[in-house]
Amino acid sequence: MKILPFNFKKLQSTPNPLALWLFFRALSFIYFIAFFSLSFQILGLVGEGGILPASPFLHYVQDQIGWRRFFLVPTLFWIIPPTDPILYAGTFLGMFLAVLLFFNIAPALVSLFLWSLYLSYVSVGQIFFNFQWDGLLLECGLLSILSSPWKLHPGFKELTFPPSWATFIFRWLLFRLMLLSGIVKLESHDPTWRALTALKYHYETEPLPTPLAWYFYHFPMWFHETTTFIVLFIELVVPFAIFMGRLGRTVSFILFSLLQLLIILTGNHAFFNWITLALGFVLLDDSFLKKILPFFSKSPPMPCPKLQKKFSFFLILPVFLVSVLLFLESFSFPYPQWTVKLLSSFSALRSINNYGAFAIMTTRRPEIIIEGSTDGIEWKEFPFCWKPSDPHKAPVFISPFHPRLDWQMWFAALSTPKENPWFASLLSCLLHGKKEVIKLFKANPFPFSPPKYVRALIYIYEYSSWSEKKEKGLWWNRTLYGLYFPPASLIVNPQNQEARGIPPSTQWQVSIFEN
Incomplete structure (x- = not known):
């Protein structure tokens, strides 16, 4: 043929x-x-x-x-x-x-x-x-x-x-x-x-x-x-x-x-x-x-x-x-x-490939919002640099610059934390106050000491209407959909030492707080 x-x-x-x-x-x-x-x-x-x-x-x-x-x-x-x-x-x-x-x-x-x-x-x-x-x-x-x-x-x-x-x-x-x-x-x-x-x-x-x-x-x-x-x-x-x-x-x-x-x-x-x-x-x-x-x-x-x-x-x-x-x-x-x-x-060389983007078009926009707290009552958001978060914040032009965490968060929102084990590691880094990870965010809401608890909420984002943008300055409307990752803290076990100098292992202590 x-x-x-x-x-x-x-x-x-x-x-x-x-x-x-x-x-x-x-x-x-x-x-x-x-x-x-x-x-x-x-x-x-x-x-x-x-x-x-x-x-x-x-x-x-x-x-x-x-x-x-x-x-x-x-x-x-x-x-x-x-x-x-x-x-x-x-x-x-x-x-x-x-x-x-x-x-x-x-x-x-x-x-x-x-x-x-x-x-x-x-x-x-x-x-x-x-x-x-x-x-x-x-x-x-x-x-x-x-x-x-x-x-x-x-x-x-x-x-x-x-x-x-x-x-x-x-x-x-x-x-x-x-x-x-x-x-x-x-x-x-x-x-x-x-x-x-x-x-x-x-x-x-x-x-x-x-x-x-x-x-x-x-x-x-x-x-x-x-x-x-x-x-x-x-x-x-x-x-x-x-x-x-x-x-x-x-x-x-x-x-x-x-x-x-x-x-x-x-x-x-x-x-x-x-x-x-x-x-x-x-x-x-x-x-x-x-x-x-x-x-x-x-x-x-x-x-x-x-x-x-x-x-x-x-x-x-x-x-x-x-x-x-x-x-x-x-x-x-x-x-x-x-x-x-x-x-x-x-x-393995990843240098001879097949391609194809947006084979299945997503019809709604879930977004993950990560929050931290020192007492489990008052929560502060970790704002991302580029992905939608604040409904009043306008989208930006950043291409061809590639913010990899912001992109990966989009994929994570379309699935579950169990399907994205790296997400738990991200939260662990925030609880440890790891500076290089925090630099991936727009700002650090806990500049003096890391939060004791973290959680992740999921919102559904929709574009605002012409009137909402003109009168209220809104680019997005968002509706709370539910809990993506429940409030969690860390327990450090110093007796469980990993080989090759890896820091002490951490275990999740997950607690659901009543609001």
Whole structure:
């Protein structure tokens, strides 16, 4: 069955060095933002006093799987222990490497270091690094190692012909990313997508909306139905235009870019949409780009380095084949057992992935509010930096910055504490007054000593009406739904000492207070 109507030989003979040059500059910016975001959060998330410390996690993995840990949890922190100074310094190293990549200094080698470093954080980050954009950044990073010039200093504005397959492999990634985003919506049988009402709910229930989302939400239903249809059309039909000549690529570039810009304007989805925008550069021909950037047309591109031209194809071939197998897996393609093992062996690298966001649209917005108390009677809220809490507080623009705890709280609100064991650890850190964790919040309501009790309430949030926003300054209305986590305190048992210097174990003492 012929699925993609493209001429592979034609694609091989028309690499676009300027388009890829622009993509690599955009990729360096996204790497910089990713590590910049981590520098504010990494110690509170997986530091020694964080919610899910990396060191105990690595010790547990080592005890469970032994030498296989190097393949199943690939991270440099097996060699360099993830102490707080190392974790923190690594984020600045990542930002420095991103700057080197931007200025085209040893691009392939720097890309290798960036990919290895980011993979190291993702591997020890546990639940806080389980986002699609982490995988997409790693996949783009892996491809950049193989397709950016294998030179030490090509020069910032010097263009180099990439390997013959380079343009195609990035277009193939963009094709999979967009098409699978539509496929998952159909396969989920979600009624809101089938009724074309999904976007009516999306603006209110997405994890971190922007101020514009409030206004989009109040547009009439015909607008939501029309735009939902357009989204499905762009994701399910337009990707095939990528392989239908210059006109098809131009149309797909315009429509993909408009969709990503709309998402960026109405929602803070970290750097996911920014990477997708960057991938759009590979759809443009250099002849068009040189009209916009004429200073690149003064000298012809340098030839592809001989070593890269000779060996890079053999390195990219298994990557491409695995991506094809994963793509077919989305359509329940039957595989022999050896193929399943092959896909499993590559999964730990998180660098060849399937994608698809918002397969099932949430139709209401539960939000968790964490509170502390010194007496069990008067409770004070731990305010989050970015997610909705105060009904009078307007949403903000923070993309491509990625607040990982705020995002994870959105997922936690859709399930139970038992399904989110990290949540109990978060509350434990608040009871211990761990500074790095408290820094993940907007403010500390207990600046002098930690609270004796903590609890978590769950509210249902709904956008305010036009009149409520104008007269009362309300962005949200919220209704108390119930108790997410009952009031709890800590009992410290100094006799139960864990190995390897882990602090004394803590046990929960859960008490229900009558209000």
